[in-house]
Amino acid sequence: MTSEPLDADALMALVGAEGDGAVVTFAGLVRDHNQGRRVQFLEYEAYEPLAVRALQRIVDEAKELWPSARLATHHRVGRLEIGEASILIAAASPHRADAFAACRYTIERVKQIVPIWKHEHFDGGDVWLEGATADPEDVAAREKAYRIACA
Amino acid sequence: MRVTVRLFARLRDLAGAGELIREVPDDSDARAVWNDLVLEWPGLREYEKTMSVAVNAEYARMSARVHDGDEIAFMPPVSGG
Numbered sequence: 001m002t003s004e005p006l007d008a009d010a011l012m013a014l015v016g017a018e019g020d021g022a023v024v025t026f027a028g029l030v031r032d033h034n035q036g037r038r039v040q041f042l043e044y045e046a047y048e049p050l051a052v053r054a055l056q057r058i059v060d061e062a063k064e065l066w067p068s069a070r071l072a073t074h075h076r077v078g079r080l081e082i083g084e085a086s087i088l089i090a091a092a093s094p095h096r097a098d099a100f101a102a103c104r105y106t107i108e109r110v111k112q113i114v115p116i117w118k119h120e121h122f123d124g125g126d127v128w129l130e131g132a133t134a135d136p137e138d139v140a141a142r143e144k145a146y147r148i149a150c151a
Numbered sequence: 152m153r154v155t156v157r158l159f160a161r162l163r164d165l166a167g168a169g170e171l172i173r174e175v176p177d178d179s180d181a182r183a184v185w186n187d188l189v190l191e192w193p194g195l196r197e198y199e200k201t202m203s204v205a206v207n208a209e210y211a212r213m214s215a216r217v218h219d220g221d222e223i224a225f226m227p228p229v230s231g232g
Contacts, residue, residue, distance in 0.1 A: 028232050044231070047159055047224055049208035051231075075231060087232050107232060115203070115224075116231025117160035128161040129230040134203040136210055 001048050001055075003078040006088045014072040015092040022096035024103040028087040030080045034129075037122035044077045044086060047115040051075065057136060058109040062091075062102045065146065069093040069102035075116060105149035112141050152177055152219035154184060159226050162202070165194045175217070181206060182213040184223050201228050 012023055030042050059071045073089045080086055087110065091103035110116075113136045118129040135141065156171040163169040166188065175184055181204045189195050205224040206215050217223055 045160055046231070047157065047205070047208070047226060050205050050210070050224065053208065054210075111229070111232045113229070114231045115159065115205075115226050115229055117227065118230045119160070128164070128227070130161070130201075130228040131230040132228055133201045134210070134226060134229045 001046060001051055001075055001077060003076065006074050006076055006085045008085075008088055008090075011072050011074055011088050011090045012092075015070045015090045017070070017092065019094055020092045021094050022099040023090060023092045024096070024099040025091075026087075026089040026103050026107055027085045028107070030082050030084050030086060032082045034120060034122070037120070037124075039082065040121045040123065041082065042080050042086070043119040043121070044075075044080060045117045045119065046075070046077045048077075050115050054114040054134075054136065055110070058106055058113070061109065061142070062105050065105065065149075066093065066098040066102045068095070069098045071102055071106060073106060073110070075110070075114070077116070101149045105145050108145035108148050109142070112138075112145065152179075154179075154217055154220070155222045156184060156188065157222060157224040159224065161227050162195060162198060162225055166192045179217055180213065181211060181215050181217055181223055184217060185213065185225060188225070195225075198225070198227055202226055203229075 075087045091099045093099040112132045113134045203226045
């Protein structure tokens, strides 16, 4: 977790090894529109100690599902402008299928259980965005993330 | 006993503070802490079924016992990523 701009090269350097044939990276970006609103900027708020634990939990889950994969993820908080990255995920593996799947699983789980919130500032007002009720023990949510990852 | 309550995102806006020190009876659970907040800020009630709770920065259930000095966090549905 950081309030500084995210650095994809630094993240990739954390996971790479000489036996890897693939590194998949994902960047989540702030877009200029949402549900018909013109977005000006987003403010991200986190419960940081729990967010770090939840991210670690997700990485552990992914490692259990794809033992050959190594993962790193950084999430930014504070004010982000349009086009800036709010999250970066890097997944490395000897073969691309595992790297893609582990990366996709990670972003799906982040959206389910990591205590971070977007405060959207748009033309004409502001609104807190609310997605999933965070429950790391929810097996159905975990299975849904796995299905999406393997689709 | 005394606990620290943390509120996030819209819950923080509804209560007007992200961190509160609350006096609660011994043997309280997280639900008792929440019910006490709802009495003061009825607008929180709409989150009863959708929020998550953490005790000392670990996800917990509303039935979790809380102890003197604990930090109890109530969180609306998340929207990170």
